[in-house]
Amino acid sequence: MQRPVTPVELGIPPEVRDVSREQWLHMYELMAKIRAFEEQVNELYVTRRMPGLAHLYVGEEAVAVGVCQALRREDYITSTHRGHGHCLAKGARVDRMFCELLGKAEGYCRGKGGSMHIADPDSGNLGANAIVGGSAGIAAGAALSAKMRGTDQVAVCFFGEGALGQGILYEAMNMAALWRLPVIYVCENNLYNEYTHYRETTAGEILARPGAFGIPGEEVDGQDVRQVLAAARRAVARARRGEGPSFLLCNTYRFYGHHVGDVDRSYYRSKEEEEWWKRERDPLRILRSWMVQAGLAEEAEFERIDRAVHEEVLAGVAYALQAPYPDPSEVSQHVYA
């Protein structure tokens, strides 16, 4: 006989009822770390200490964390230009991330990739990608490789709703469905293709697109890590069973602009809209208030976590700022293996 559902478990999907208090706190910590990291990246930009630009993940933390919590370290992800959150959620270190963003030798790519190209194969991260939709095939290829090598690894392809305009996404989804590849397409719909609302660029219903290939798709509240984790667990389990790809449409919002320099946004979205999302739909606050109300944790614990991740981020950025640049002679290394 099944044990009765406890009050705490009510209201959360059955797939995540076994998740412990410590695991939820860990997810909060990861989300808080991503937010603190990104806020520091913005600070580096504003104070002109970072070369180039960066696309911040603030507001979308629950998607990366919820999905990556359903994965093992050896599972693959491919990421996007807005990829810092995916990297951290999959296991990257803050200090080496900052080193990469600052073009330092100890960065994950020895400073050769930068914000939009962080790759960390040790944690299964095959790399962020600055071409919108550019990794749709790569993720399916990693899944094909896992299948051919006889492992039960899965591959997650993160992409924004802007990638719904790219043909390769549908070419890859077609083959993933035909060949039952263990790949999970995670569409992060933050509403804006750069500076244009997705409804101006996207015909029909998004979920009808995977549906056309026979790929099961579901819409997920991307601000609620409990919902994301549950959906990701369903998709991952299906992939590991050899039943093929899934498509998760995660509704979310970026609290900052398209990139750090996009500060005057009134021509494409209103202050009121931004304030509403920050006030009502903050993924950190949603998890935190549920845990407090459910008696799983106290405010003081979250404050401790917030302080700890801020210290980690400050230490990481301080380390990266003083870390050495690569020797100029490295410019011609790694063109060929």
Added chain:
Amino acid sequence: MSTPSLSVGTDARAGVREITMAQAIREALAEEMRRDPRVFLLGEDVAEAGHPFKVLSGLVQEFGPQRVIDTPISEAGFVGIAVGAAMTGMRPVVDIMFGDFLTLAMDQIANQAAKVHYMSGGKIKVPLVVRTTLGATRRSAAQHSQSLHAWFSHIPGLKVALPSTPYDAKGLLKTAIRDDNPVLFFEDKMMYQVKGPVPEEEYTIPFGVADVKRQGRDVTLVATSSMVYVALDAARILAQEGIEAEVVDPRTTVPLDVETLVQSARKTGRVIVIDEGYRGYGVTAEIAAVIAEEAFYDLEAPVRRLGAMDVPVPFSPVLEDETVPTPERVAAVARELCWRA
């Protein structure tokens, strides 16, 4: 083009069996697939159909549909899938039926495959081979006749091989499959039935090593892929007039064997570069510039170039034949360089 039986360059050996270019390529693929379970093929009509040019016939029977994978008509998608598989421990060999279709997969080749190793600081390798075709005169018009290897030679991170004989095709393809980098492997679609000596025993040919297909003292003809035969035919014409042409086949444009090209240029003092890509901003321009930079003071005349005419390849045979270098045109330029015009 005719289908000559060739015994040129370093592959000239007495008593060696002769096979076609298509057979040589098939042998290279089969041997590498037997040697290394990570090697697999994918592309359009590569399995039961064995490719429209029948280069791959029999491979699916030996290796099965798990390793000889028919894809939808989705060049960008399946090249991307091959890149992802290569990044994660496999060694895919992709078939792009006509070189013109590479345009559909440009992002995956030029922005993804070529850059992953560098962008990752050397942590991720992409051991990928993209086999495809080049060459005109098959009466296939503008979208099935181009020779686009210059595009890929221009992108750092890619290697580019252009075999001209069955011997070179087999040895270079085996090297390409064992290389840890993305390699574009261009086969002239008019050469699949060309026969040449290929030994039974195992061999590979290193990249970046040009092959002197004919020795000569008066003029150097640097020629790639099927243009090697145009150059050899021109050399025969010139020999009757007392002009001894040296024919040098770079075999790979990336890496390029600058040393052998420059040595030959210094020896003859006169150079014509012949390649079937468009002449403008093409392979001929790069090779001519390299020779001019390295051997200028040994040259008796400016380096000349013969490429495909800078027009979309026309359908009408009368027009199409105008667009490609011919032995007669090569010989005419050689006479000019040698003051015999």
